[in-house]
Amino acid sequence: MSTLLNSLITELRRGTLTLAVLSQLRTPQYGYSLVQLLEASGIDIDQSTLYPLLRRLEKQELVSSSWDTTESRPRKYYVLSEYGLQIYEQLKQEWLHNSKELYCLLQEEDGDEPD
Template sequence: MTLLQSLTTELRRGTLTLAVLSQLRKPQYGYSLVQSLEASGISIDQSTLYPLLRRLEKQELVTSSWDTSESRPRKYYVLSEYGTEIFLQLKKEWKKTSDELSILLQGEEEDESD
């Protein structure tokens, strides 16, 4: 893995958590979650998603329940009340950081065009 790939993976790791939390305001099962993320341009492997969902559940940010009404049982995940609070705070923090970085990076672009 190149340095750039490593840094990109590191950068994505935190954003994936926020992306997953954003999609769990309504119950979703793993495959539907992958599809909704990919529809927004965010690709995530199942080998990344399921450990992340287990970690979020352990941190009490999401809860899960099995739906056995279909021929194939599905485990649904949804934000807990605590998870909703954390998600809203993270979203605010993301916007603040994103705005700050945009200002810094815009300054870089202006310097490059001189």
Template sequence: MSNLLDSLTTELRRGTLTLAVLSQLRTPQYGYSLVQLLKESGITIDQSTLYPLLRRLEKQELVSSSWDTSESRPRKYYVLSDYGLEIFLKLKEDWMSISKELYTILREDEENDVD
């Protein structure tokens, strides 16, 4: 049961992490700053998960990246592309609708458990 639950939890988190990352890229962020922003919001993401996700989002043309070499340590910044913003806003709308529907279903289920 533990392996199944872990697998299902990972599957559930995968889509939500994508949405969470996109939500933070309206302004340019580098990897560590993105991890910190998400952590402040209560969302934990490992760098081993974040960087492959950022590469995938860039390949899908949802984000663009650029290097900042003005400081002693070069940093790669990521930001939503125009297309990425359009997709993010649609995903956000869909997520809000699905969340509301799911909350209603789970709430009804919880009330039935009390009976």
């Protein structure tokens, strides 16, 4: 695969990963559980990508975090804030709208009729 194509794929995935992560934080998750949830849905994400993303989302006040120290190994849990939930819902609607339009556009390009 060419360097350009890799770069474009990375750029395309960046926004979708943010939306995917937000979608899974309606209930508290720690990093590894989040990776497992996403992978179960077919979305691969490296921890080297996930943790900086979680830190950015927390800085943007979309996500809040708290430590659970009741287990032998402390875990940092992340969950959507109220503001994060509002933003997630808006992003979700925007994604559904845009993906529908793009799907139709790509189908027309192939000469197929949209479903």
